[in-house]
Amino acid sequence: MTDLTPLQQLWLTETVRLREEHAGTLEDQEANRLARHAGGDLATRVHARARWLADRDGLSEALGHWLQGARLALLAMALLAIISGAGLAFAALGDGQLPVNVFWALGSLLGLNLILLLSWALGLLFAGEHGASLGRLWLWLSEKLARDAKAAQLAPALLLLLQRKKLNRWAIGLLVHGLWLLAMLSALVLLLTLMATRRYGFVWETTILRGDTFVALTQALGALPALIGFSLPSEAMIRASGDSALNIENARQAWAAWLVGVVLVYGLLPRLLLALLCLWRWKRGRAALSLDLNLPGYSQLREALMPSSERLGVKDAAPQQLHRVEGATGTLDSDGALLVAIELDDQYPWPPQLPHGVKDAGILDSRESRQKLLEQMTRFPPARLAIACDPRRSPDRGSLALIAELARNAGASRAWLLPAPPGQALDAERLGDWHAALQQLELPFSDGAPLSWLETGHD
Incomplete structure (x- = not known):
């Protein structure tokens, strides 16, 4: 659903509250971040958070x-x-x-x-x-x-x-x-x-x-x-x-x-x-209907949606289910190209030589760096995003959730599975796990550097 009446928005928000009351808090880091970025009072942010979670989970x-x-x-x-x-x-x-x-x-x-x-x-x-x-x-x-x-x-x-x-x-x-x-x-x-x-x-x-x-x-x-x-x-x-x-x-x-x-x-x-x-x-x-912000399910969101001081870092556990990269990217007012790497060690020289107009977002190896980049991409989403991954590591749920969240905040995204460092070889089974996981996310990937695509938008 695209346009909701005020009653339907209240209804969805209440449904999300009841669902969290019975099943526990949902994985809501991205929803909270987007709600904070949308601004407004607490009720407006609670509505924005609930709408994002409802869209994501099919409600x-x-x-x-x-x-x-x-x-x-x-x-x-x-x-x-x-x-x-x-x-x-x-x-x-x-x-x-x-x-x-x-x-x-x-x-x-x-x-x-x-x-x-x-x-x-x-x-x-x-x-x-x-x-x-x-x-x-x-x-x-x-x-x-x-x-x-x-x-x-x-x-x-x-x-x-x-x-x-x-x-x-x-x-x-x-x-x-x-x-x-x-x-x-x-x-x-x-x-x-x-x-x-x-x-x-x-x-x-x-x-x-x-x-x-x-x-x-x-x-x-x-x-x-x-x-x-x-x-x-x-x-x-x-x-x-x-x-x-x-x-x-x-x-x-x-x-x-x-x-x-x-x-x-x-x-x-x-x-x-x-x-x-x-x-x-x-x-x-x-x-006259409105949210009762004194209910426990809403009052607990106050610090997350209207923090007294901005806290960086990812504190939620990896999600049990991966949510595909779709839908939201087409509506972003995006511009520019960005290259980011996830948890690379010092065996990879970084960053590579980048073409004109492509910016390096560095290596995401801490909660603070991840949250800072996501906040920046929420305000200024890039038109194209390449995510460099080390295929020697296992594609755990946390890394895949981060990749999906990054991709949802860009106009178009690709994963770059880096080659093995000199003198080493990639494990074929682990590489297959990466391919299967990225296909589940419906995210394009390649073994070669997508620098030409970052610069021009095509190969």
């Missing part, structure tokens, strides 16, 4: 896969909501062969919606959480559809990040109300379609209640819809519908308008208003 790519999976999961749930809403409408009205019991139809359309809406309100009021099962379903589907093992680290980090500002309730609330809004909209559209293409008669039935009860209930439910223009059956129509469905066009239209108005006012509008409320609270809270 940024996993975030892209997770977001894609989340969109697919949301689309699947939206389609299910639309189909469910249409099913509610069809179950409420039927095929038109039998009269529609208006209160059974109303219960089918609004019953489950109102019960779950009440449970949401009670959960928000007393527990502060709601819709956890639906939220967990969405997160689970997002992870499965992402099809990336590293995406499993993202969901816990997102939940922890949102819980600090209690944003998870509004995010899940927006999801819940949005899906129910789609369901009720689908039900309303199919309701109108069925009423427009079929002839329905409406009745109400009772055994133990009086007719006055249904008259009062019908008028009470229709009061709010009537305020926005929906017609209300007259008292005579209501009482007559208790015996049989009225075969009168005005009666059918009045009952149809009453049913549509009640579904709109008590089913769709509450979900719409609550979805807008959750969206407003979500945007407001998201804008």
Whole structure:
């Protein structure tokens, strides 16, 4: 991923913190150095460090896969909501062969919606959480559809990040109300379609209640819809519908308008208003999100990213995994050519005679010299870099990590495997180990001096 939103940057940073909390500090020397060079306050440097580590370890790519999976999961749930809403409408009205019991139809359309809406309100009021099962379903589907093992680290980090500002309730609330809004909209559209293409008669039935009860209930439910223009059956129509469905066009239209108005006012509008409320609270809270720099994972980085005095030297152990030289070099604003050697003894005369424009960076044989050169290359990256190596030594992880880090800070790089000093011969097996290691790094290498390439950029 190239451009991240502020929330996504916070999310990645939190993911890196959790990963280091459970697995130990990552090999972050280069990340810390680049973050220091980027400048800014501690939060800015923590973000820069986390972004570099996330890009290196594949978390940024996993975030892209997770977001894609989340969109697919949301689309699947939206389609299910639309189909469910249409099913509610069809179950409420039927095929038109039998009269529609208006209160059974109303219960089918609004019953489950109102019960779950009440449970949401009670959960928000007393527990502060709601819709956890639906939220967990969405997160689970997002992870499965992402099809990336590293995406499993993202969901816990997102939940922890949102819980600090209690944003998870509004995010899940927006999801819940949005899906129910789609369901009720689908039900309303199919309701109108069925009423427009079929002839329905409406009745109400009772055994133990009086007719006055249904008259009062019908008028009470229709009061709010009537305020926005929906017609209300007259008292005579209501009482007559208790015996049989009225075969009168005005009666059918009045009952149809009453049913549509009640579904709109008590089913769709509450979900719409609550979805807008959750969206407003979500945007407001998201804008206030920031790093909690008092957390142990961040406070421990203060000295490394904003040192009171610059400390030179490589203090981290060699990495367990070599990271290939790719990607970053193409974006560097580089200039000039540089030749550097790694851990040469006095049997090699150094430096060789260099062509015009090629600078000698010396021999890196100490932590201080390595760190000093890396800091200089971060500020002034060379266009071309040749790294001279002694193939009599074993290509250990520390040396290869240094070569890779040097190469990532140059426009183009090559390794120069020096010939053996006079009277000595190179070990073929060890030389093969160098070739294999440099191929793993995807770094070009040669046995001859790349001085012409350093001077001109070609051979």
